[in-house]
Amino acid sequence: MxxxxxxxxxxxxxxxxxxxxxxxxxxxxxxxxxxxxxxxxYGGGSDDLIKLTLRASTGDADRDLGARLRTALRAPIEVLRRANHLVVTIPRACRASALAWLREHQPDLDLVGTGSHMEIYKEVGLPEQVADKFAxxxxxxxxxxxxxxxxxxxxxxxxxxxxxxxxxxxxxxxxxxxxxxxxxxxxxxxxxxxxxxxxxxxxxxxxxxxxxxxxxxxxxxxxxxxxxxxxxxxxxxxxxxxxxxxxxxxxxxxxxxxxxxxxxxxxxxxxxxxxxxxxxxxxxxxxxxxxxxxxxxx
Structure with missing residues (x-):
């Protein structure tokens, strides 16, 4: 089906x-x-920036992740939180170091997708429930x-x-x-x-x-x-x-x-x-x- x-x-x-x-x-x-x-x-974005869509495998996403990443990478970081998903926007030059830091310090976060213009949200449940969960x-x-x-x-x-x-x-x-x-x-x-x-x-x-x-x-x-x-x-x-x-x-x-x-x-x-x-x-x-x-x- x-x-x-x-x-x-x-x-x-x-x-x-x-x-x-x-x-x-x-x-x-x-x-x-x-x-x-x-x-x-797919929507607005900048070629100089990368969006990392992350999903917390257990519980809610870390509310302090943005501050911790900014400290670790010494770069401007923006974090959009939607339920158990986070969209982390970073400078393109920081992509590799950000992913390495996440693998070491946040193994509970799964990478759903990356891109300058793309965000992905997915979850178990009916479409209406999933759509409402992520607004x-x-x-x-x-x-x-x-x-x-x-x-x-x-x-x-x-x-x-x-x-x-x-x-x-x-x-x-x-x-x-x-x-x-x-x-x-x-x-x-x-x-x-x-x-x-x-x-x-x-x-x-x-x-x-x-x-x-x-x-x-x-x-x-x-x-x-x-x-x-x-x-x-x-x-x-x-x-x-x-x-x-x-x-x-x-x-x-x-x-x-x-x-x-x-x-x-x-x-x-x-x-x-x-x-x-x-x-x-x-x-x-x-x-x-x-x-x-x-x-x-x-």
């Missing part, structure tokens, strides 16, 4: 409403995945993707929740199953890609990160995945500049796209799109199998 959504705003006037629309879209997909949910939101409806942004999971192949844990992020400002949500993810994982390990879980979707994210690190565009990386990743899948991928959609050659998983002058939206089912303003004026269509659809800002 699982339900995935994506929303790319063309109209800047809608950016203050991104979180509200994305949350409503994902909530309609609850029946497809009641176990856990997650959302990646997602109030978030501003340019685009975002979301996932609600039915854990058919592994335990119900936050670590197994989507989106998965293996590269800066890159994340992926997935509906389906990969049959050769273990062999692909071994190959990617040799290329320096690090995985935090055994989830096959994280392997797909890692593959795209590796291909783009090697020079592929997002479209080229996704096209290459059709030859490398075996199984049935629908991917929605977020990057700093936009998002992309790809279905496998058989396309057995449901998928619907809508495009208007204001936005591009994706949903596992049309009901996820039906909550959007002006949907009756949008062009609604089913994405073709083995075809990459990309919308990006340049």
């Amino acid at each position: 699982c339900g995935i959504v994506g929303l790319f705003l063309k109209n800047e006037a809608l950016q203050p409403q991104l979180g509200r629309h994305l949350s409503r879209m994902l909530t309609t997909m609850s029946a497809r995945g009641p176990d856990s949910a997650g959302i990646a939101v 997602v409806p109030a978030m501003h942004g340019t685009h975002g993707i979301g996932h609600t999971r039915m854990a058919t192949e592994s335990a119900v844990t936050t670590a197994g929740a989507h989106p998965f992020s293996t590269g800066e400002d890159q994340c992926l949500v997935h509906n389906g199953s990969l049959s050769n993810h273990n062999s692909v994982r071994r190959n990617l390990h040799r290329e320096g890609i690090v995985f935090e879980t055994e989830n096959d979707s994280e392997v797909a994210a890692g593959y795209l990160t590796w291909r783009m690190r090697e020079g592929d565009s997002l479209k080229q990386a996704l096209t290459s995945s059709l030859d490398t990743l075996d199984g049935f899948f629908t991917f929605v991928v977020g990057t700093r500049d936009g998002f992309a959609v790809l279905r496998d050659p058989i396309a057995c998983k449901p998928a619907v796209l809508a495009e208007s002058d204001d936005y591009v939206a994706f949903g596992s089912e049309y009901r996820a799109l039906s909550v959007l303003p002006g949907i009756e004026k949008a062009r609604v269509f089913e994405p073709e199998p083995a075809t990459v659809y990309v919308w990006e800002r340049r």
Whole structure:
């Protein structure tokens, strides 16, 4: 099962409403995945800064983390606390030292994602509960993707929740199953890609990160995945500049796209799109199998 959504705003006037629309879209997909949910939101940021989205594995996040990091790194640090997640904004030059300090002094904090423009929030529970927990409806942004999971192949844990992020400002949500993810994982390990879980979707994210690190565009990386990743899948991928959609050659998983002058939206089912303003004026269509659809800002 699982339900995935994506929303790319063309109209800047809608950016203050991104979180509200994305949350409503994902909530309609609850029946497809009641176990856990997650959302990646892209918005304002600076290329000189990096956001580290961290999750406390037990209890609430440390309220004194910002002060301790500022002292350790001797650099300006900003910390945004949302329930058990922290978004720590640091100078780009401090990225390696900050991650090393966190590994040594805060092993209870899991790294959910990094990027200048991306924040990821995910947790066990229904989409509406997860969105409310992190105040997602109030978030501003340019685009975002979301996932609600039915854990058919592994335990119900936050670590197994989507989106998965293996590269800066890159994340992926997935509906389906990969049959050769273990062999692909071994190959990617040799290329320096690090995985935090055994989830096959994280392997797909890692593959795209590796291909783009090697020079592929997002479209080229996704096209290459059709030859490398075996199984049935629908991917929605977020990057700093936009998002992309790809279905496998058989396309057995449901998928619907809508495009208007204001936005591009994706949903596992049309009901996820039906909550959007002006949907009756949008062009609604089913994405073709083995075809990459990309919308990006340049």
